[in-house]
Amino acid sequence: MKINKPKHDVNPDLAKERLKCNFNIEEVTNIIDGGKDKTVQRKKIEDIALNNGASLDEVPEECLSIKERYENAVRKSCVYGNLVRNEMLEITGIENFESPVLRRTADAFFKDISPFMLHLGMFVPTLIGQCTPEQTAEWLPKALDMQIIGAYAQTELGHGTFIRGLETTATYNPEKEEFVLHSPTITSYKWWAGGLGKTANHCVVMAQLYTQGKCHGTHLFIVKIRDLDTHMPLPGITVGEIGPRMGFSSADNGFLRFDHFRIPRENMLMKHAKVEKDGVYVKSAKHGKLTYGTMVFIRVTLVSEMSFNISKAATIAIRYSAVRRQTELRPNEPEPQILDYPTQQHKLFICIATAHAFQLTSCWLWNTFQAVLADMKKGNVDTLPELHALSSCLKAVSTSDALSHIEQCRFACGGHGYMLSSNLPFIYSFVAATRTYEGDYTVLLLQTARFLVKASEQAEAGKKLTQTVSYLNRTANADRLNWDNTHEGIIKSFQVIAAGKIGQCVKSIRDRTASGMDYEDAWLMTTVQLVGAAEAHCRAVLLNTYWSEMRKITEASSADVKKVMHQLAVLYLMYWALEKTGDLLKYSSVSKKDLDELQRRYEELLAELRPNAVGLVDAFDLRDEILHSSLGSYDGRVYERLIEEAHKSPLNDEPVNQSFHKYTKPLMLGKL
Numbered sequence: 001m002k003i004n005k006p007k008h009d010v011n012p013d014l015a016k017e018r019l020k021c022n023f024n025i026e027e028v029t030n031i032i033d034g035g036k037d038k039t040v041q042r043k044k045i046e047d048i049a050l051n052n053g054a055s056l057d058e059v060p061e062e063c064l065s066i067k068e069r070y071e072n073a074v075r076k077s078c079v080y081g082n083l084v085r086n087e088m089l090e091i092t093g094i095e096n097f098e099s100p101v102l103r104r105t106a107d108a109f110f111k112d113i114s115p116f117m118l119h120l121g122m123f124v125p126t127l128i129g130q131c132t133p134e135q136t137a138e139w140l141p142k143a144l145d146m147q148i149i150g151a152y153a154q155t156e157l158g159h160g161t162f163i164r165g166l167e168t169t170a171t172y173n174p175e176k177e178e179f180v181l182h183s184p185t186i187t188s189y190k191w192w193a194g195g196l197g198k199t200a201n202h203c204v205v206m207a208q209l210y211t212q213g214k215c216h217g218t219h220l221f222i223v224k225i226r227d228l229d230t231h232m233p234l235p236g237i238t239v240g241e242i243g244p245r246m247g248f249s250s251a252d253n254g255f256l257r258f259d260h261f262r263i264p265r266e267n268m269l270m271k272h273a274k275v276e277k278d279g280v281y282v283k284s285a286k287h288g289k290l291t292y293g294t295m296v297f298i299r300v301t302l303v304s305e306m307s308f309n310i311s312k313a314a315t316i317a318i319r320y321s322a323v324r325r326q327t328e329l330r331p332n333e334p335e336p337q338i339l340d341y342p343t344q345q346h347k348l349f350i351c352i353a354t355a356h357a358f359q360l361t362s363c364w365l366w367n368t369f370q371a372v373l374a375d376m377k378k379g380n381v382d383t384l385p386e387l388h389a390l391s392s393c394l395k396a397v398s399t400s401d402a403l404s405h406i407e408q409c410r411f412a413c414g415g416h417g418y419m420l421s422s423n424l425p426f427i428y429s430f431v432a433a434t435r436t437y438e439g440d441y442t443v444l445l446l447q448t449a450r451f452l453v454k455a456s457e458q459a460e461a462g463k464k465l466t467q468t469v470s471y472l473n474r475t476a477n478a479d480r481l482n483w484d485n486t487h488e489g490i491i492k493s494f495q496v497i498a499a500g501k502i503g504q505c506v507k508s509i510r511d512r513t514a515s516g517m518d519y520e521d522a523w524l525m526t527t528v529q530l531v532g533a534a535e536a537h538c539r540a541v542l543l544n545t546y547w548s549e550m551r552k553i554t555e556a557s558s559a560d561v562k563k564v565m566h567q568l569a570v571l572y573l574m575y576w577a578l579e580k581t582g583d584l585l586k587y588s589s590v591s592k593k594d595l596d597e598l599q600r601r602y603e604e605l606l607a608e609l610r611p612n613a614v615g616l617v618d619a620f621d622l623r624d625e626i627l628h629s630s631l632g633s634y635d636g637r638v639y640e641r642l643i644e645e646a647h648k649s650p651l652n653d654e655p656v657n658q659s660f661h662k663y664t665k666p667l668m669l670g671k672l
């Protein structure tokens with residue numbers, strides 16, 4: 001398999017690394033893609049994107065002004081959107097418009113974010129999940145064909161987390177058969193929605209629904225905010241961009257204020273509840289939170305997105321570490337490649353393992369999500385709470401872990417990792433946002449904790465629990481687990497840690513209520529522990545899922561691939577066991593000797609993986625055009641690229657900057 005056909009000679013150290021690799025790289029790529037046919041499909045889509053010169057920037061996007069950057073991003077988004085519409089969807093099938101490959105290939109066009117990302121990312125999924133069949137027929141074809149461009153406007157200046165606290169109102173007027181949208185306070189300004197500021201002409205709006213004098217809580221509406229021809233905001237709409245941010249610089253995150261803005265009754269998204277012409281409110285949903293469906297969907301997809309982002313950072317840092325040499329080990333010996341340092345391996349190999357752990361877990365989560373959707377189609381919503389608990393904690397932990405691993409990758413690249421041309425700062429700032437958006441880390445873990453506390457009480461009452469918490473049935477009465485230094489033993493110990501922490505939370509809440517606190521205060525006082533318990537549960541799910549899915553997926557693999565995939569999964573188990581030694585000591589009989597043995601095995605495993613490190617990141621098969629990194633390209637021309645990128649800085653356009661004559665020289669001459 002030709003991965004990237006380098007135009008230049010490959011750096012000799014990197015070339016030697018590739019000779020060391022002892023497994024079939026293509027086989028691992030196929031595993032990551034989900035099959036050989038999927039690899040072929042991905043490559044076809046990438047070819048379409050990359051054979052189009054429009055993805056190239058003459059000036060790096062980070063060197064442009066805010067306006068130029070946005071305009072350039074819109075230009076490229078239109079080209080890319082057109083390719084998706086006319087060529088790529090033919091390959092994936094239109095029903096797979098959410099294929100991660102389409103999202104990822106877009107990275108060939110943008111180091112930062114496309115202003116259109118939220119259109120396909122959230123607007124279209126909301127139409128699919130929240131419309132009646134008639135509404136779907138009206139809106140979806142236009143959205144998929146990009147005749148209308150949409151955003152998802154839920155968060156307000158005053159509230160993001162607490163959706164029930166949103167202030168925008170949608171008041172029904174039966175005489176005119178219209179809703180009147182209004183922003184009654186400054187805190188009710190819609191705030192943050194991606195693509196809303198300048199790009200979108202429509203948006204989905206979450207607002208408090210009033211009809212017949214009664215508030216029925218938050219509901220979704222589709223709202224046209226700009227004229228389709230002139231793109232001017234419609235009367236009653238104030239819309240704009242919220243200002244520079246840590247990342248998402250070309251995503252025109254926006255604000256929106258309604259001044260008694262009228263929309264037809266049919267623009268309420270009515271799949272789960274409707275308002276009749278006469279104003280009667282009718283709820284058809286069997287579960288109170290179905291309007292939150294788009295958020296659940298995105299939380300599910302983010303786990304795979306985190307795998308992708310870690311694999312990008314790991315590829316950059318590992319290729320760079322094979323090229324970079326630093327510090328004599330012994331006098332007069334050549335400086336070693338920094339990849340030879342076990343401390344460097346400790347920073348980086350866990351990133352490769354985590355990318356696999358998240359990818360396999362995300363496929364399993366996606367299948368769970370599809371099964372729940374199928375249940376809901378039949379009118380059964382019983383499986384939704386478990387999906388909500390699972391998607392909440394996996395979103396929280398995967399985004400948080402991805403962020404810290406990506407930061408480690410930057411540390412691993414020393415000073416050069418701080419350069420925007422390395423792409424690590426872009427990857428980091430993108431992932432930093434994911435920890436917050438679509439539900440903040442703490443808030444989502446507390447949602448999972450709610451589910452776990454209930455599950456623990458059910459286990460106590462002898463009830464049989466659902467799959468992801470069934471370990472509580474087995475471990476509810478276990479005090480301390482007998483340590484068993486096997487892979488299954490490590491997984492079981494994480495389940496016992498989770499069960500122990502959940503049990504301790506239940507006890508703390510009970511003790512507090514028994515001493516006179518009301519339940520809400522007892523819960524609040526216990527939230528630090530509850531977040532820890534939900535994280536522990538999530539770790540148990542991740543370890544168990546990664547291990548069992550890895551074994552399944554490599555059943556038919558070659559012996560060498562089986563071996564290296566197995567080594568990565570073991571590394572993941574050991575890494576987390578060593579990270580959580582305090583918990584292991586508390587909840588199992590593990591001894592200092594056992595932990596020393598685990599540490600020794602972990603260090604040996606780093607050394608065993610070392611020859612395959614470059615092969616393993618090559619297997620992610622990230623083309624240079626998608627990686628955008630001076631440090632991580634396939635040919636390893638790190639220093640040449642750093643110099644080429646330096647020359648692109650606008651400050652190097654002329655030998656002397658005018659500020660010298662205007663300010664510095666007068667200062668030097670005492671004439672200022």
Ligand SMILES: CC/C=C\C/C=C\C/C=C\CCCC(=O)SCCNC(=O)CCNC(=O)[C@H](O)C(C)(C)COP(=O)(O)OP(=O)(O)OC[C@H]1O[C@@H](n2cnc3c(N)ncnc32)[C@H](O)[C@@H]1OP(=O)(O)O
Nearest residue numbers: 121154160161162163289292295301305388437438439450
């Ligand atoms: C491919 C991916 C790549 C890119 C993706 C594309 C674009 C990405 C770019 C940017 C996207 C950014 C978009 C956004 O950020 S949109 C805004 C997202 N906002 C949030 O996520 C807000 C977070 N807050 C909440 O979700 C909720 O308010 C809450 C914290 C969950 C609390 O809700 P509330 O109504 O107050 O409910 P509670 O009273 O706490 O709970 C009652 C009951 O309901 C259950 N519940 C809550 N949520 C759900 C749900 N979604 N599904 C099912 N059940 C739910 C909850 O557990 C509780 O159950 P009980 O049985 O315990 O009563």
Ligand SMILES: Cc1cc2nc3c(=O)[nH]c(=O)nc-3n(C[C@H](O)[C@H](O)[C@H](O)COP(=O)(O)OP(=O)(O)OC[C@H]3O[C@@H](n4cnc5c(N)ncnc54)[C@H](O)[C@@H]3O)c2cc1C
Nearest residue numbers: 152153154155159160161192193194433436437438439442
């Ligand atoms: C880059 C980016 C893009 C975004 N895109 C969109 C978009 O397209 N559409 C959209 O609608 N929104 C969007 N958002 C908004 C995003 O969804 C919210 O910012 C997010 O849900 C967090 O809400 P918040 O900002 O209100 O934080 P807050 O809830 O104010 O959180 C602040 C702190 O308070 C803590 N906290 C809050 N509530 C609790 C609680 N109950 N218990 C314990 N701690 C708590 C949190 O843990 C956090 O530490 C985007 C945000 C970002 C950063």
